[in-house]
Amino acid sequence: MKEELSVVGKGVPKVDAVLKATGKAVYGADFSLPGMLYGKVLRSTVPHAKILNIDTSKALKLPGVRAVITGRDFPWGLKYGFTAITRDQTPLAQDKVRYIGDEVAAVAAIEEDIAEEALDLIKVDYEELPAVFDPFEAMKEGAPQLHDHVKNNISASQHLAFGDVGKGFRESDHVREDEFTTQAIKHGFLEPHASVGLWDPTGKATLWGNKQSPYIVYRKLAMAFGLPPSKVRVIQTYVGAGFGSARSDPFALDFCALMLSKKTGKPVKFVYTMEDVLVMGEMRHPFYLRTKTGMTKDGYIKAIQVYAVADGGAYSTIGPVSIALPAFFIDIPYRIPNVKYDGYRVFTNKGFCGSLRGHCIAQLRWALGQHLDMMCNDLGLDIAEVSIKNALHPGDQTPSGYRITSCAFTECVEEAVEASGWKEKKGKLPPYHGIGMGTSSFITGVKLSGHNSASCVVKMNEDGTASVLTGATDIGQGSSTIVSQIVAEVLGLPMEDVIINSGVDTDFTPIDPGTYGSRVSFYSGNAAKIAAEDAKRQLAEVAAKVMKISPEEIIFKDRMVFPGSKTDKGWKIDALIRYAQHSMGKESKSIIGRGSYDSGVDFIDFKAGKGNISPTYTFATDVVEIEVDPETGKITILNAVGAHDIGKALNPILCAGQLDGAWVQAEGQLLFEELKRDKKDGHVLNPSFMDYKMPTSMDIPLKNKHIFVESIDPDGPFGAKEVGEGASVAIFPAFGNAVFDAIGVRITDLPITPEKVLKAIREKRQGK
C-alpha cells in the first residue's frame, strides 16, 4: 500500500520565511555585542612579493585605534588547509603575498571609519617577485614559484583510467578531439562576509558569522590558532546565500576578529565590502579541457579521454578535490567502457578558486555535452536517441565502481523531449533559431574523505511539540524546512508543532560536515528521520503500556496517538508526553530521540579512482530553445525545459526554487558573467556589481518548465536525492548546443557573449 504523506511532499512555506519577510532574521552584519570594536583588513597591492617589513607604528598612534596585527601575531609557520598536503594558508600573510588582495594586516578601532583610515598608515615594504597569471606558463620549468614545497606550481593532479581508451578508440567508427575553456566567476551571494569575534578570559574563542559549513570554520580556526577544537566555538547567523566554499571556509576577517579580540579584550566585528568579496578568493576554477570521444556509427560511446588544466589561483583550498571531481564524473550518466583522465590544478598569482554549485562538473559537462552533440552531428544521429542508447540504468555498476540504485535518466530524456517539442523542432527551426539538449548526473553526498555522517536530536515537549536540533546549515536552500517536514511526518504532527534550531552552534549542535557536496537532504534528512523514529518508538512504548497493546500497533496521526485503528481510544500526544515525564515512577523521562546516519559507502580511492563516490545519483536533461539576432549577436531564450530525477520532491515549492535558481545562475556564467583581470598584474578589473554582471529578472525566459521525475530512492529519506546542485549542470551543454543549432558555429569558450556570436556569424558568412 502506498504510504500516505501529510507533510512531506507538500509545498509548505519555509520555517524561517516570516522572519525573513519582516526583516527580523539576523544576518552576519546584523549581529553585535556591547563594547564592540570594528576591524578592517589591509590587502596586498602587488601580485607576488616577499614581505620585508610592516610598520604599524603610525596606525597605532591614530586616536581610536586599539590594535594592529600582522602575520607575526599568529603562530608563525602554522598553516591551515583541507588536508595535510594542502595546508598552505595563514590567517594573514607571513613571509609572502601571492595575489593582489592577499591579506597582510588588520586593524581594530572604535569606529569603522577610523579603522579604514588606519589602514592607510600601515607601511608594507615588499620585495617584488616575478608573477605568473596563466596556468600553462606557470607549469613551465623556470616559471615563478608560488609555494616553495610545490614544483612547477602543480597544486594537485589527478590521473585515472578504466578499460583501455586506445582499444575503445580503435573500436570506434568516429573519433574526434576538441578543446573547451571556461572562465572565472564568483558565487555572487548578496551578503558580504561578516563576523564578530570574542576571545574571552577563559581562553574560549567564539565567532559569530554567516557561514555555510560552520564545522569547517571551527576546525580550521583551531588549526591556525593551534587550539583544541573545544576552545573554539562558531555560531552561525542567518546566511545571505552561499553556493560553495567561499562561504564554507574561514577567511582573514574570522581569524583577525578573534586575534584582535584577544589583544584588546573586546569583541571585534568585521564586515567586508562587496569589493573585498569580489577580489578575494574563492571563485570558480577556469578550466581548459581537451576531450576525445570515440563512438560507433550507430551511436554507442566506446571511449572518452579528457585532459584538464584548472587555474587554481594562489592557494590550494580544496584543490585536490576540485581537480579529481571531473575525473569521477566522466562515466555518469552514460555507460562508458573506457575512460582516461589527466587533470592538473595549477597555482597562479590570482585569487584562489574553490567549489561553486556544480563544483568543476559544470565545466566538464560544458565540454563533454557539447562534444557528444558534435559527434552526433558528424554521424547524423539524434543526441536524444544517443542519450537513451547509452544511458545508465538501475542496477548498473560503472567501470569506476559506482552503484546505480534509483535512476530515471531515460525518463528524464523522454520527458524533456516531450515537453520541449524536440522532435518537431530539432533540425527544423528557421535560421538563427536553435534548440539544444544537455544531460548530466550528480552525486548525492560526496564520499571522498573525512567526516560524512550526520546526526540529529528530537526532543518532545510537554505541549506536544517537537524541538529539533540538527547540525545541518540552512543557507537559504531550506534544509531547516525539509528536516522539520520529515520530523513532522514521522511524528504525525503539523509543521507548526516542530521547532528547529535557527543555526549551528558548534558547542551544542550535533557535529555535521556542512552544506556541500549535495549531501544535506540525504544525510541530515535521514538523520532527522531516524531521530524522529527513535522519539516515536519511545513514545510508542509508553503508549503500549497505557493501552496494553504492542508498541508496533501504535499509530501517530494529527497530534494523536492511537491504539491501532481504534481512533476513538486515542491519547493526545501532549498528554502522553506528560505522562511519560511525570507519571511513570522511576521510569519517568523526557522523550529525546537521537538519530545518526552515514551511507556506509566506502571512501573513493583517489589513486585508482575506484569506489562509489556517492550513495546515490541524480539525473537531468535540459533543453533550451533560443533565437540569435544576427545583427547584434544577442541571444534571446524562447523556451527552457528541464527534467530532473531528484528521487522525491520533499517540498515541491522549495525544489522548484532550487531548479530555477540553479538554472539562472548557470545562465549568468553561460552568457555574460566573468571576473576580469588585468593581464600585467592579475588584479580584478570588475570588483563591483556595476561591472560584474549577474542575471536580473530581465534576463530570464518567461517560460522555464521543470519536471520532477520521482524515482523514489531506496536509501533517501522518503525517497529523496539532491536537488540544488545537479540542476546547474546540464544547462551548460544544452546552451552551447542550442547556439550551434542556431548559427552553425561551435562556441567553445565561455561566456557566449554577443561579440563572440557576432564574430562567429561573420566568419561563417565569409566562409572561414
Place this chain on the structure above:
Amino acid sequence: MRQLMRFNVNGVIYEEEIDHRRTLLEVLRENFGLLGTHKGCDEGQCGACTVLIDGKAVNSCLILAASVQGKKITTIEGLAQGEKLHPIQEAFVEAGAIQCGFCTPGTIMITKAFLDKNPNPTEEEAKRAISGNLCRCTGYFQIIDAVMKAAEKMRKVV
C-alpha cells in the same frame, strides 16, 4: 560634522545628532537599529537596501540621510501590523520567493511601491518592476509569482 536631525520612519519620530556624511542606509541600521534594510553592494546595484521615501522606492545606500528629513520613510519593519503580515509579505512567504532572504526586504519594498501604482500588473510588468533587485537564489520566477499573487491579495483587500 554632526548635526541634529529628525526623521519619520514607519510613523515613528527619531531625533538624533548624526554625522551629515552618513547615508540613509547607515543611519537606519546603525542609529535606529532597523536591521531589516540590508547592505549588499553599497553602491546602488543590488537593491537589497530598498526603502520608500514618500512612497517612492530608493536605494537607501545612495541617499544621504540629511536629505530625507521631514519625509515619510517606510522600511520593511513598517509593513506588517503586529503579527499580521502585509499581503505582499504573505505572498512572498507562500510563493517560495524567499530563499536566503537577504534580498527579500528590498524586493518586498520595491513590490510595494510598484503595486501601489499598478495594482493590476501583467507578469512582464512585474518582471520589469523587480529588475533592479538582484537575487542569486531564486532565479526570480517565484518572486514574479509572489508579485502577481500579492497584487491579487491587495485587490481583494481594497
